[in-house]
Amino acid sequence: MHESAGHVLxxxxxxxxxxxxxxVTYVAIVTERLNRAIxxxxxxxxxxxxxxxxQQAALRDGVDFNTLGLLTGMMVIVAITRKxxxxxxxxxxxxxxVNADPWGILVMLALVTxxxxxxxxxxxxxxxxxxxxxLITEELKVDPYxxxxxxxxxxxxxxxxxxxxxxxxxMIGSATGLTxxxxxxxxxPVVAVILxxxxxxxxxxxxxxxxxxxxxxxxxMQFNEREAITDPRLLKQxxxxxxxxxxxxxxxxPLHLEPATxxxxxxxxxxxxxxxxxNAERQSEQVHKTFGEVEWVTIFFFLGxxxxxxxxxxxxxxxxxxxxxxxxxxxxxALTAQAILWVSAIASAIVDNIPFVATMIPLIQSMxxxxxxxxxxxxxxWALSLGACLGGNGTLIGASANLIVAGMAERAGYPIRFLPxxxxxxxxxxxxxxxxxxxxxxxxxx
Amino acid sequence: MTCxxxxxxxxxxxxxxxxxxxxxxxxxxxRIKNLPVVDTNGLYKGLFGIHTLxxxxxxxxxxxxxxxxxxxxxxxxxxxxxxxxxxxSRLGEPVLRFADTALRxxxxxxxxxxxxxxxxxxxxxxxxxxxxxxRLLGLVTYWGILTMLTGRPA
Numbered sequence: 001m002h003e004s005a006g007h008v009l010x011x012x013x014x015x016x017x018x019x020x021x022x023x024v025t026y027v028a029i030v031t032e033r034l035n036r037a038i039x040x041x042x043x044x045x046x047x048x049x050x051x052x053x054x055q056q057a058a059l060r061d062g063v064d065f066n067t068l069g070l071l072t073g074m075m076v077i078v079a080i081t082r083k084x085x086x087x088x089x090x091x092x093x094x095x096x097x098v099n100a101d102p103w104g105i106l107v108m109l110a111l112v113t114x115x116x117x118x119x120x121x122x123x124x125x126x127x128x129x130x131x132x133x134x135l136i137t138e139e140l141k142v143d144p145y146x147x148x149x150x151x152x153x154x155x156x157x158x159x160x161x162x163x164x165x166x167x168x169x170x171m172i173g174s175a176t177g178l179t180x181x182x183x184x185x186x187x188x189p190v191v192a193v194i195l196x197x198x199x200x201x202x203x204x205x206x207x208x209x210x211x212x213x214x215x216x217x218x219x220x221m222q223f224n225e226r227e228a229i230t231d232p233r234l235l236k237q238x239x240x241x242x243x244x245x246x247x248x249x250x251x252x253x254p255l256h257l258e259p260a261t262x263x264x265x266x267x268x269x270x271x272x273x274x275x276x277x278x279n280a281e282r283q284s285e286q287v288h289k290t291f292g293e294v295e296w297v298t299i300f301f302f303l304g305x306x307x308x309x310x311x312x313x314x315x316x317x318x319x320x321x322x323x324x325x326x327x328x329x330x331x332x333x334a335l336t337a338q339a340i341l342w343v344s345a346i347a348s349a350i351v352d353n354i355p356f357v358a359t360m361i362p363l364i365q366s367m368x369x370x371x372x373x374x375x376x377x378x379x380x381x382w383a384l385s386l387g388a389c390l391g392g393n394g395t396l397i398g399a400s401a402n403l404i405v406a407g408m409a410e411r412a413g414y415p416i417r418f419l420p421x422x423x424x425x426x427x428x429x430x431x432x433x434x435x436x437x438x439x440x441x442x443x444x445x446x
Numbered sequence: 447m448t449c450x451x452x453x454x455x456x457x458x459x460x461x462x463x464x465x466x467x468x469x470x471x472x473x474x475x476x477r478i479k480n481l482p483v484v485d486t487n488g489l490y491k492g493l494f495g496i497h498t499l500x501x502x503x504x505x506x507x508x509x510x511x512x513x514x515x516x517x518x519x520x521x522x523x524x525x526x527x528x529x530x531x532x533x534x535s536r537l538g539e540p541v542l543r544f545a546d547t548a549l550r551x552x553x554x555x556x557x558x559x560x561x562x563x564x565x566x567x568x569x570x571x572x573x574x575x576x577x578x579x580x581r582l583l584g585l586v587t588y589w590g591i592l593t594m595l596t597g598r599p600a
Contacts, residue, residue, distance in 0.1 A: 085518075092521055134507035135522065219528065227520040412506045 008051040018052045018315035025308050030351050037297045040304025047311035062310030066174040066260040068302055072294055073263025074164060077245065078124050079293035080270045081238035087116065088228035091132040096225065100217035102142050102210035106150055107199060109133055113151045114158030114195050118165045119246065122155040122401040130405050134412050139219045144414050146206035148405050153198055153393050153428065155401045160389035161191040163249065163259065168357040168388040172381050173259065175361045180249035180259070186382050190439040194390070194432045201428060237273040241266050305358050313362040322366035333371050334445040337383040338437060340364070344387025345433045349394025349426070357388045379444040386436040394429040396421045449561040450554035452594055453574045453584035459484045462491045462542040469494055469541040482573045482582050483545045490575040490582040492545030497570060502536065502544055503529050551575035554583055561586055
């Protein structure tokens with residue numbers, strides 16, 4: 001048992017108490033009967049109140065404030081940046097670049113979604129791109145389904161490319177010390193290949209049949225993307241801060257800065273620039289509104305989850321589980337990487353990848369001694385990232401971005417149903433995992 | 447004084463199965479901004495009016511409920527012809543599709559002050575229905591309230 005453990009209620013075994021609390025929390029999250037933040041917080045409180053861990057240890061060692069800070073900082077930056085209309089500008093500009101050709105627009109919007117998603121969280125990306133997509137497809141008089149489907153994939157694939165693109169990567173980076181550059185070096189190339197490979201079947205299934213009249217295309221070409229920019233001053237400020245934040249991530253290692261510090265610095269700078277010209281009352285109103293756009297449900301979900309997972313880690317459950325995994329794979333690192341990749345992908349297609357990754361991180365860390373230390377298990381982190389992020393594409397409930405797009409499509413009168421989505425998405429997800437599998441083998445184990 | 451005492455009884459209504467075109471005809475004929483949609487039993491189903499009609503002439507993406515981060519539509523340059531075409535393509539659809547069905551009717555025994563507060567918040571005339579049966583009883587209109595407050599003839 002971990003040194004940070006307290007005295008467990010009624011003298012029960014902390015191993016079984018923590019495992020029971022973890023299992024109940026997990027099942028409750030999967031069933032989605034209650035908001036996930038409420039479940040995670042209750043799980044965390046019970047883990048402390050039952051005596052498995054102390055509050056002090058939970059907050060000091062369990063909660064990853066680097067992840068929370070990075071998420072919150074980026075959410076504030078996006079909340080301010082999006083007000084200037086830059087994202088609509090890019091989406092419309094990209095559609096016009098291909099002369100409003102329906103297939104060309106699908107490809108361009110997929111690329112735009114993937115690139116945005118690499119730097120913003122996936123949900124924000126689809127909230128920005130999907131409405132413009134619905135607008136363009138309505139003008140073109142084409143079915144928006146292939147576009148929205150592709151954007152779901154592009155969001156989850158693009159998010160895999162960088163440290164800040166998807167919460168699993170943020171958690172992995174924070175827990176392991178892997179930098180922004182490490183993620184770009186190890187994941188971005190394979191992510192680019194996966195995105196292009198995904199577009200091939202989409203072309204044969206939908207793309208080649210897409211067509212629009214010359215009149216409809218002319219309507220899209222009449223869009224003036226410059227008029228999407230609502231605040232040119234804020235645009236310049238936001239782009240400058242975003243560029244500095246990304247530069248900060250690139251130089252984080254030599255600067256000895258954690259990602260949360262960089263994101264928070266960017267958020268503070270942009271808040272300052274957005275507010276200093278206004279009077280106190282307006283500032284208060286604007287800052288309140290910006291903070292209101294932070295996804296507090298996600299933040300509190302993370303907070304609770306970190307404590308729940310720390311509970312089973314402290315009680316030795318994850319170490320025990322790690323040993324079983326190592327036994328199963330015979331201590332073979334390549335096999336372990338493949339197992340992590342495929343299990344993560346299948347699991348993430350069914351359950352939320354955040355609790356899964358939160359559990360897997362300490363589990364993989366527990367395997368390090370068997371493979372000769374942390375420096376030797378780096379491929380396992382890439383396997384976890386690829387599996388957890390790309391697996392979300394497998395089903396409509398696999399990732400938050402999928403559900404957001406489905407909800408929006410439903411409200412616009414173009415419902416995305418679970419089964420038709422599954423029939424197309426699951427094989428495509430397996431394709432991406434197959435490519436990842438080959439990549440891991442060729443790059444790290446040949 | 448209650449909601450029932452200030453409402454307009456027997457307002458112009460439209461059947462839920464009527465076409466959008468016939469509902470628009472009623473707006474023109476009676477020079478009114480909105481009218482309650484009812485079924486064949488007189489049960490209230492929603493409120494149709496110019497404000498709900500305009501929503502359906504705009505691109506759907508612009509009027510999605512919830513937070514879609516759409517921003518404004520300054521970059522869209524649909525002509526009047528485009529908008530008329532969009533409306534014309536839907537004139538044969540049932541009016542209920544274009545009504546605000548989420549708007550809850552007022553109860554007839556609601557106090558006068560509460561009625562005015564609802565009117566102030568909603569920005570359009572409000573239906574009054576029996577809370578038990580759902581039967582439409584009348585319509586609280588801006589003109590009706592103005593007439594009552596000023597004592598001037600309608």
